[in-house]
Amino acid sequence: MSNTKYIVGSFADPDEMMHGIDKLQANNISIYDCYTPMPIHGIEAKLGVKPSRLPIAAFCFGCLGFLLGFSLLFYTMSYDWPMNIGGKPSMPLPNFVPVTFEVTILLCALGMVATFFYRNHLFPGRAPRVMDLRATDDRFILAVDARENTDHALIDSLLKEAGAVEVKYNERKYVSYE
Amino acid sequence: MSSHNESILREPLMTGKDITYAQITDDILLPVENKPNKAWWIGFIVAVCGAMLWVISVGYTFWTGIGAWGLNKTVGWAWDITDFVWWVGIGHAGTLISAVLLIFRQNWRNSINRSAEAMTIFAVICAATYVVAHMGRPWLAYWIFPLPNQFGSLWVNFNSPLVWDAFAISTYFTVSLVFWYCGLLPDIASVRDRASGLRKRIYSIFSFGWNGSVKTWQRFEIISLILAGISTPLVLSVHTIVSMDFATSVIPGWHTTIFPPYFVAGAIFSGFAMVQTLLLILRKVMNFEHYITMFHIEAMNKIIMVTGSIVGVAYLTELFIAWYSGSEYEMYAFANRVAGPYAWAYWAMMTCNVISPQLFWFKKIRTSIPISWVLSIIVNIGMWFERFVIIVTSLHRDYLPSSWAMFYPTWVDVGIFVGSIGLFFTLFLLFLRFLPGIAIAEVKLLLKSSSLQHKTKLIQEGAFPDDQVEFFKNSLRKYDSVTEEEINALRKK
Numbered sequence: 001m002s003n004t005k006y007i008v009g010s011f012a013d014p015d016e017m018m019h020g021i022d023k024l025q026a027n028n029i030s031i032y033d034c035y036t037p038m039p040i041h042g043i044e045a046k047l048g049v050k051p052s053r054l055p056i057a058a059f060c061f062g063c064l065g066f067l068l069g070f071s072l073l074f075y076t077m078s079y080d081w082p083m084n085i086g087g088k089p090s091m092p093l094p095n096f097v098p099v100t101f102e103v104t105i106l107l108c109a110l111g112m113v114a115t116f117f118y119r120n121h122l123f124p125g126r127a128p129r130v131m132d133l134r135a136t137d138d139r140f141i142l143a144v145d146a147r148e149n150t151d152h153a154l155i156d157s158l159l160k161e162a163g164a165v166e167v168k169y170n171e172r173k174y175v176s177y178e
Numbered sequence: 179m180s181s182h183n184e185s186i187l188r189e190p191l192m193t194g195k196d197i198t199y200a201q202i203t204d205d206i207l208l209p210v211e212n213k214p215n216k217a218w219w220i221g222f223i224v225a226v227c228g229a230m231l232w233v234i235s236v237g238y239t240f241w242t243g244i245g246a247w248g249l250n251k252t253v254g255w256a257w258d259i260t261d262f263v264w265w266v267g268i269g270h271a272g273t274l275i276s277a278v279l280l281i282f283r284q285n286w287r288n289s290i291n292r293s294a295e296a297m298t299i300f301a302v303i304c305a306a307t308y309v310v311a312h313m314g315r316p317w318l319a320y321w322i323f324p325l326p327n328q329f330g331s332l333w334v335n336f337n338s339p340l341v342w343d344a345f346a347i348s349t350y351f352t353v354s355l356v357f358w359y360c361g362l363l364p365d366i367a368s369v370r371d372r373a374s375g376l377r378k379r380i381y382s383i384f385s386f387g388w389n390g391s392v393k394t395w396q397r398f399e400i401i402s403l404i405l406a407g408i409s410t411p412l413v414l415s416v417h418t419i420v421s422m423d424f425a426t427s428v429i430p431g432w433h434t435t436i437f438p439p440y441f442v443a444g445a446i447f448s449g450f451a452m453v454q455t456l457l458l459i460l461r462k463v464m465n466f467e468h469y470i471t472m473f474h475i476e477a478m479n480k481i482i483m484v485t486g487s488i489v490g491v492a493y494l495t496e497l498f499i500a501w502y503s504g505s506e507y508e509m510y511a512f513a514n515r516v517a518g519p520y521a522w523a524y525w526a527m528m529t530c531n532v533i534s535p536q537l538f539w540f541k542k543i544r545t546s547i548p549i550s551w552v553l554s555i556i557v558n559i560g561m562w563f564e565r566f567v568i569i570v571t572s573l574h575r576d577y578l579p580s581s582w583a584m585f586y587p588t589w590v591d592v593g594i595f596v597g598s599i600g601l602f603f604t605l606f607l608l609f610l611r612f613l614p615g616i617a618i619a620e621v622k623l624l625l626k627s628s629s630l631q632h633k634t635k636l637i638q639e640g641a642f643p644d645d646q647v648e649f650f651k652n653s654l655r656k657y658d659s660v661t662e663e664e665i666n667a668l669r670k671k
Contacts, residue, residue, distance in 0.1 A: 012199075014626070037199060037368065038622040039395040049392055052400045062408075076324055076333035085337055098342040098419055102349040105412045109353045109405060113360060116401050117386070120394050126387030128367065135390055136368040138199035 004169040006032065007152060008131050009142040009159035014040050016163035017140040021046050023158045024144065029151075032143040035135035054112060054119075061111025062104050069103030070096065129174045139165075186642045186650050190630035191286050192621065193659045194468035197631055199622055202469075203368055206616045209464055210369060214611055217463050222607045228600015235593030236311055244314050246590040252583040253573045257591040258312040259423075260565040261598065264448070265305035266347065266420055267441075267561060270413055271449025272298025273354060276361075277409035280402065285628055286477055288620035289469045292365075293460060294453050295358040296613075300605040301452075302351045304598040309347070311594070339422040346419040353412060357405045360398070363388045364619040417445045424568065431511035431572030434499065440492035447485035447531070448561035450478050454554035456606070458547055460615065467659040469616055472545055476656070479544045482557060486535030489564075493532060511572055519584060520571045523563050530560020545656040630660065640670040 011017040017034065021043075024031055031047060034040070044051070073096045077083075082090035117123060135141045144155055146169070159167050209218075239246050249256055272294040279287035310316045322344040324334050334341050367388035370381035388394065421441035424432035454475070461470040500512040515524045534556050537543045544550070575582045609615070626632055637647055651668050654660050 033391045033393075035390045036392075036395065037203075037364070037390060038619040039399050040392075043392055044396050047392060049396060052397050054397055054400045055404060058401075058404050058408075072324060073336050077336050081331055081333060083335075085335060088337060092337060095337045098339075098415065098422075099336055099345050101415060102342075102345040102412075105408050106349045106352060108408055109356055112401055112404060113356050116360075116397050120397060122363070122386035122388065122394075124386055125383045128370065128382060128385060128387045128389055130371065130389050133371045136364065136371045136388075137203045 002146075002152075002169070003171045004146040004152065005173055006131060006170045007144045007146050007149075007155050007159075008168045008170055009144070009162075009164040010132055010134070010166040010168065011140040011142065011163060012138065012165050013163065014038075014140050017142055018043065018046065020142050020159055020162035020164060023162050024142075024155070027154065027158060029144060029149045029155060029158070032145045034143070035131060035141040037136050037138065037140070040140075054116060057115040058108050058112035061115075062108035064111070065104040065107025066100060068107065069100040072103070073099060131170060131174060132168070133175060184627055186633060186637070186646050187653075188628065189473045189650075189653045190628055190633055191289065191471065191473060192469060192624050192629040192631075193471055193657060193664075194629075195631060195664065197468070197625060197629065199625065202622055202625065203372075203618055205465070205469070206614050206618050206621070207369060207372070209610060210612065210614060211372070215463075218607060218611065221603065225600050225603035225607055228597055229604045230597075230600070231593050232307075232597025232601045235590050235597050236307060238590055239311050239594065240316055244312065246588060248585055248587045248591055250583050250585070252576055252581050253570055253585040255312075255569050255573065256585045257566075257587055257595060258308045260562065260569055261595050262305050262308035262312075263420055263441075263565045264562050265301045265308070265598065265602075267417065267445035267448045267565075268452045268558075269298040269301035269305065269350075269354075269449065270417060270442075270445035271453050272296070272301075273350075273357075273409050273413040274446055274449065275453070276357060277406040277413065280406040281410060285624060286474055288624055289466075289471075289616055290453065290457060290474055290478075291620070292358075292361065292617040293456065293610075293615050295354065295361070296606065296609045297452060297456060298354050299351070299358060300602050300609075302347065302354065303605065304602050306347065306351070307598065307601075308594075309344075339419060339426050342419045343423055346416045350412060350416045353405070353409055357402075357409060360401060360405070361617060361620075362613060364390060364398070365614045365617060368618055369614070414442055417442045429572050430505070430507040431515070431568065434496060436492055436495055436499070440489065440496075443485045443488040443492065444531075444561060444564060447482060447489055447535075448558060450482050450485070451554040451557035451561070454478050454482070454550060455558065458551045458554070460610070464610070464615060466616060469621055471659055472657045475547065475550060476544050479538045479550055482554070483535050483538040483544075486531060486538075486557070490532035493528065507577070510575075514575055515567060515571045518571065518575070520567065520574070523567050524571070527560050527563040527567050530556045531564060534560070541656070547658070630654075630664065634664070634668055637668050638671045 009017075009020055011020060014036065017036075018040070021031060021034075025046075034043060034047070043049075074091070077096075078091040084090075130136070131143050132139060132141045142159065142164075146152060149155060152169075156167050214222075244258075247256070247258065272291075275287050275294040276291040279291075310319045313319055322334060322341060363386055366381055366385040367390065370378055370385045373381055418438040418441070421437035425434060425437040427433060457470055458475070461467050497512055497516070500508045503509070515521070534553055537549075537553065543553075570585050574584060633650070636642065637650075642650075647668060651665055654665050
């Protein structure tokens with residue numbers, strides 16, 4: 001068995017890459033992942049990637065923000081040290097709206113983005129795991145696990161038929177600095 | 179699919195011949211990957227001089243106290259809050275472009291959102307300095323936040339719009355920064371994968387290890403959409419709260435219910451004017467004419483016209499309501515604005531904000547780059563005067579005629595204002611030098627749907643009826659980046 005870990009089809013056009021996915025899937029060849037310089041709409045459905053659950057996380061963080069914001073106002077204004085300010089009630093609900101709203105938005109945004117970074121393992125200084133350096137420029141990369149799919153000649157020909165400008169046999173998973 | 183066929187009646191969002199994905203990357207990264215040209219250096223040096231003036235003026239204010247400003251006991255707020263509201267208002271266009279236009283699926287935002295969002299962040303930084311400086315004791319600025327303390331657990335007064343403002347502005351700044359930075363990740367990764375050596379290392383750190391896999395892009399699009407969804411009410415709330423700093427007081431001329439919508443419209447108005455001022459220069463100096471096209475310029479001019487009209491209606495409504503209220507103080511406040519000692523400022527505001535944007539009804543003016551640029555500056559001047567008129571003319575003649583006064587700025591007032599413009603441009607020029615000024619990934623999405631190149635191909639294949647092609651051809655005449663030859667090529671082969 002060769003040392004090839006991944007077969008990487010490099011396309012110049014997103015539609016041709018989508019075509020390549022269809023061809024591989026028609027031949028029961030599973031696709032590892034695709035790396036593209038821009039979002040490709042409809043690719044998740046093709047690859048069977050489940051919808052993201054980030055909106056749920058965003059909603060939960062928003063609710064948490066609402067609770068924290070309101071608790072802060074209630075604790076400071078009504079519970080800990082109720083003050084008579086111009087004869088206004090010590091729990092003026094309409095006046096609580098702006099700050100509660102801002103804290104809700106803040107926690108929703110920060111919580112959701114933190115979840116996004118956590119789930120995608122994005123953080124400052126992380127070594128980029130890239131299979132082809134042009135995947136962030138002008139190439140649409142389709143990667144196939146060479147150990148699981150052993151008929152390499154077929155994969156090669158299918159990729160080229162679909163319009164791949166280049167097919168690489170990567171012996172290391174990532175070409176970038178691991 | 180990346181290529182969907184949109185109606186030919188829609189004008190192209192990207193022009194130029196033989197554009198490829200690689201060329202988009204090259205074009206946009208040109209200023210980032212090369213040494214800056216002379217124009218950049220000249221602009222940068224001038225801006226840094228301005229920023230130095232800002233440092234000196236703010237430093238002097240901190241050292242001597244706000245007595246350094248031209249304030250007196252009648253006019254306790256003047257240039258500081260005028261400039262603060264002016265900068266916050268300018269910031270709003272960036273969020274509007276990146277959030278509201280995303281929700282409405284206006285693809286023309288793709289080429290201008292990055293620089294507009296950067297503008298937002300820098301404008302809010304400029305605005306924040308006034309908040310801190312006008313407190314008088316800036317080292318105690320944290321007192322605005324409800325921190326546990328040793329003063330008998332004295333909390334801030336959450337009934338006060340000034341406290342709401344602190345929360346609103348800091349939330350707005352944080353969320354805008356997060357939104358902008360998330361959008362930057364794929365583009366920083368583009369720079370990283372093309373660079374070498376130390377540059378590669380630095381951009382690698384800031385790219386957070388972005389790799390553009392299917393799942394990353396899927397989640398990226400989701401968070402962009404949700405951030406847009408929450409930024410939209412946020413941006414409206416911010417300027418609403420800024421207007422409440424005035425509207426909840428009992429000063430005639432401030433105490434009006436129309437303020438929140440009127441301020442929000444004014445903010446969008448001045449913000450788009452600033453975006454226009456910046457982008458018209460940017461597209462020329464950086465050769466972005468194929469990405470920021472005449473369509474973008476015209477669309478922004480239309481928004482300036484609409485919001486300018488809303489602002490105009492608000493001015494007239496204020497006058498009407500002052501009369502209709504029957505309150506003599508209210509009526510006097512407005513009579514004083516129109517015909518008092520600050521009438522020149524009022525009429526400068528009226529001319530710049532109400533009359534000049536109406537010129538955009540003419541297509542010739544809307545699509546003329548020099549006139550658009552001059553008008554965008556005029557609008558910015560007008561919007562500065564609007565805040566000055568609201569703040570100073572409402573204060574300078576208060577209830578006791580014996581305490582009537584005028585406001586005269588000192589060199590420190592002028593220095594902080596001019597300096598903040600210098601600071602803004604310093605930050606903006608540094609941004610253009612080190613980060614992609616156009617969202618590369620998002621512009622790539624347009625190549626196979628909304629570009630002239632794609633539409634030309636479809637027309638040549640005979641995909642559209644002749645009358646629609648004729649309409650499309652006519653809409654291209656205004657583009658400065660489309661040649662006659664390219665228009666003539668638009669027929670069936």
